[in-house]
Amino acid sequence: MKSRKIEEAVFKLLMIASITTVLAVLAGILVVIVVRGAPALNLAMLVQTPEGGYYLGKEGGIANAIVGSLCLALGASLLSFLFGLPIAFALQKEYIGRRLAQITRLSLDILWGTPSIVYGAFGFIIMVYLGLRASLLGGIIALTLLMLPIMIRSIEEVIRMTPLELKETSYAMGATRIETTVKVVLRQALPGMITGVLLAFGRGIGDAASILFTTGYTDYIPRSLFDPVASLPLAVFFQVATPIPEVQQRAYASALILLIIVLLISLASRLLSRRYSRHVLR
Secondary structure (H helix, E strand, O other), X not given: OHHHHHHHHHHHHHXXXXXXXXXXXXXXXXXXXXXXHHHHOOHHHHHXXXXXXXXXXXXXXXXXXXXXXXXXXXXXXXXXXXXXXXXHHHOOOXXXXXXXXXXXXXXHHHHHHOOHHHHXXXXXXXXXXXXXXXXXXHHHHHHHHHHHHHHHHHHHHHHHOOOHHHHHHHHHOOXXXXXXXXXXXXXXXXXXXXXXXXXXXXXXXOOOHHHOOOOOOOOOOOOOOOOOOXXXXXXXXXXXXXXXXXXXXXXXXXXXXXXXXXXXXXXXXXXXXXXXXXXXXX
């Protein structure tokens, strides 16, 4: 009995130490970004595009990067959802065999763990083969490849949590598999699906490697899918790489903007999930 108490105390201490370490690292990142970035953050930075010599310390802002990141993440999220939702439903035992579903899940897990730079290089090769130049469309495609496994696995896990009794009741009332999927399972899984979509959105808007070769970079806001586009992660990279202290401070301000966007996405995820969870059977 005494050895069990000691073992329990040791593991409890390890858990507390792990949580403390993670929170300390997160707090350190937040403090550094806020302290170094807040003094350089102003309205002009949010609403103006870079003027000549902006990355050398002259006037302007990063509105092009903010708009570009939102366009990239929104476009990729939409494509990922349109392709991922049918696949997530197809992985259920009502539609495909168990072995095929296991192989598909394993493939998605491998793709989830693939470094984002690989998606960027693959997208670049495809663009060269098709004769396309770096553009908003190229970035959306590369981000879609990155976000698709995240989207599918998140939604699929939520769908699998749907109570079996709920499906059986629907079938007993004469509903078909499609009707049960659309009218029962989809509604039951909606809060979790919203969380999965916003999780993938947050992953996409903060990624730089996958769009490094596919979007190019420009000081202007894109007017079409075939124009090059700037993004916040690349704006941070270009600014922090300069030797000018003022520009480096702007890099931290850009990182702070990106952090605020991700934080707002997380809050929106919680609020929307809570709002639609009233329809969930518990």
